[in-house]
Amino acid sequence: MARSSAHSATVLHDIHQRQRGDGPAATLGIGTANPTNCVLQDQFVDWFFRVTKSEHLAELKAKTKKICDKSGITKRYFYHTEGIISSHPELIDGALPSLTTRLGIIEDAAPKLAAEAATRAIADWGRPAADITHLVVATNSGASEPGADLRLAGLLGLRPTVRRILLYLHGCSAGLVALRVAKDIAENNRGARVLVACAQAELLLFRPPDEARLDLVVAMTLLSDGAGAVIVGADPASSPMAMERPSSTWYLPRRRPCPAQTRQCHLSVEVPTLVRGSIKKCLADTLAPLGLLNASDDGGWNGLFWALHPGGRAILDSYEAALGLDPGKLAASRHVLSEYGNMIGATIIFVLDEIRRRRHDDGKDCQWGVMSGLGPGLTIETIVLHATGRQDEN
Numbered sequence: 001m002a003r004s005s006a007h008s009a010t011v012l013h014d015i016h017q018r019q020r021g022d023g024p025a026a027t028l029g030i031g032t033a034n035p036t037n038c039v040l041q042d043q044f045v046d047w048f049f050r051v052t053k054s055e056h057l058a059e060l061k062a063k064t065k066k067i068c069d070k071s072g073i074t075k076r077y078f079y080h081t082e083g084i085i086s087s088h089p090e091l092i093d094g095a096l097p098s099l100t101t102r103l104g105i106i107e108d109a110a111p112k113l114a115a116e117a118a119t120r121a122i123a124d125w126g127r128p129a130a131d132i133t134h135l136v137v138a139t140n141s142g143a144s145e146p147g148a149d150l151r152l153a154g155l156l157g158l159r160p161t162v163r164r165i166l167l168y169l170h171g172c173s174a175g176l177v178a179l180r181v182a183k184d185i186a187e188n189n190r191g192a193r194v195l196v197a198c199a200q201a202e203l204l205l206f207r208p209p210d211e212a213r214l215d216l217v218v219a220m221t222l223l224s225d226g227a228g229a230v231i232v233g234a235d236p237a238s239s240p241m242a243m244e245r246p247s248s249t250w251y252l253p254r255r256r257p258c259p260a261q262t263r264q265c266h267l268s269v270e271v272p273t274l275v276r277g278s279i280k281k282c283l284a285d286t287l288a289p290l291g292l293l294n295a296s297d298d299g300g301w302n303g304l305f306w307a308l309h310p311g312g313r314a315i316l317d318s319y320e321a322a323l324g325l326d327p328g329k330l331a332a333s334r335h336v337l338s339e340y341g342n343m344i345g346a347t348i349i350f351v352l353d354e355i356r357r358r359r360h361d362d363g364k365d366c367q368w369g370v371m372s373g374l375g376p377g378l379t380i381e382t383i384v385l386h387a388t389g390r391q392d393e394n
C-alpha cells in the first residue's frame, strides 16, 4: 500500500512537471482599439460644458481648462457622443436614476471594443483564434451575467471550451492584473495560449462638472475609452518580451480610498505625492532580488526601460523625480497619455505596444524593463519585462 501511494505521488509529480510550460510567459501578439469619436483636449472643455448644459459655471469652466492645459493630453476617444448624451437626459441629471442606462450602453460597447483589439492581437500573433486556450477579460465597464468574457468569446469565434476568467473593478491596474493571471496560466499549462483583453468605456463615470467634486472634474479631463489585447504563451523560444516576477503590493498609506472606484470614484489629490514618497522602495522590493539594481549613483533605474501606466501627468512626474529617471525614459507612457488619455486598465497595453514599436524602430535599448501601474486602494502592480529579442515562435 505504501509503495503504491509513493508510486502514485511520483506519477502525479511527473504529470505536474509535464503540464508546466518551459519558459517564462511572453507576449506573442498585441492589438489595441478606440472608438471613432475623438475629442481634442483643447476643445474638450467647451464640448463638456456644452453637452452637460453647464455653461453657466464660468469659474469652474476656467479651472477645468487650466487642468486640461496641464494634463499632457492632446486627444481622447469616447464611446459616448453628444447624440447619446442628448438622448439620455438622465446621464446629466443627477436627480434621475441612470445606472441601467449606463450599464446598458457600455455592456454592449466594451466587448465590441475588446473584440476589435483582440482581432488585431490575433492577427499580430499570426495563428487562428481557435488556437486560443484561455481567455482573461478585465473591465470596469459592466456588471452583468453573462459577462463580457462570454460576449467576447462569441464575437471572436473562440472554441466553446476556452477557459474563461472575468476580472471586474481593478481600476487602472486591470491590464496588469490580467497579464499577471495570464502569466500564471501560461507557465502552468504547457501549450496554453492565453488571450488577455481589457476594455474601458468611461460612460459609467461621466457626469456634469461640480465644484464640490473637483476630483471627478479631474477624472473627466483624464479618462478615455479604449481596449487592448495581448496573446500570452510560455515556451523557451517565445517572443521578444518575457514577463518575470510579478508583484502585487497593497502599499500606500491613505486616509480614505484613493483612485478610481468605478461607481463611486474618489481621485485623491494626494496620489502624486504618495507615489513620490513610496515608489522607490516598492519597486526595489520587486527588482532587487533579480539583481537588477546596483550601487551606481542612480541605483540602476536608468539601466531599465519603463512601461508605466500614465494615470496622469503628475503621476509620471512623480515616478521620474523619485527614481531620478533621465528625460525620455517615460517617453512611451507620455506618448500614450498624450495620444489617448488614461484608458484605465487598457492603457498599459497601449504602452507595451508603444515600447515594442520604439524598440523595433530605434534598435536595441535596455534588456530589462519595468511594467507598472497604480490601482484602487492605493495598490501597485508590477511585472518585470525581459526583452529577449527572439520572435521565432508563436
Ligand SMILES: CC(C)(COP(=O)(O)OP(=O)(O)OC[C@H]1O[C@@H](n2cnc3c(N)ncnc32)[C@H](O)[C@@H]1OP(=O)(O)O)[C@@H](O)C(=O)NCCC(=O)NCCSC(=O)CC(=O)O
Residues within 6 Å of the ligand: 063, 066, 067, 070, 071, 072, 170, 171, 172, 173, 214, 215, 216, 218, 222, 258, 259, 260, 267, 268, 269, 270, 271, 272, 310, 311, 312, 313, 314, 315, 342, 344, 374, 375, 376, 377
Ligand atoms: C490633474 C493634473 C493634470 C493637474 O496638473 P497639476 O497638478 O500640475 O496642476 P495644478 O497643481 O495647478 O492643479 C490644478 C487644480 O486641480 C486640482 N486637483 C488636481 N488633482 C486633484 C484631485 N485629484 N482632486 C481634486 N482636485 C485636484 C488642484 O488642487 C488644483 O486646484 P486649485 O487650482 O484650486 O489649486 C495633475 O494633478 C495630475 O496628473 N494628477 C494625477 C491625476 C490622478 O490621480 N490620476 C489617477 C487616475 S486613477 C488611476 O490611474 C489608478 C486607478 O484606477 O486606481
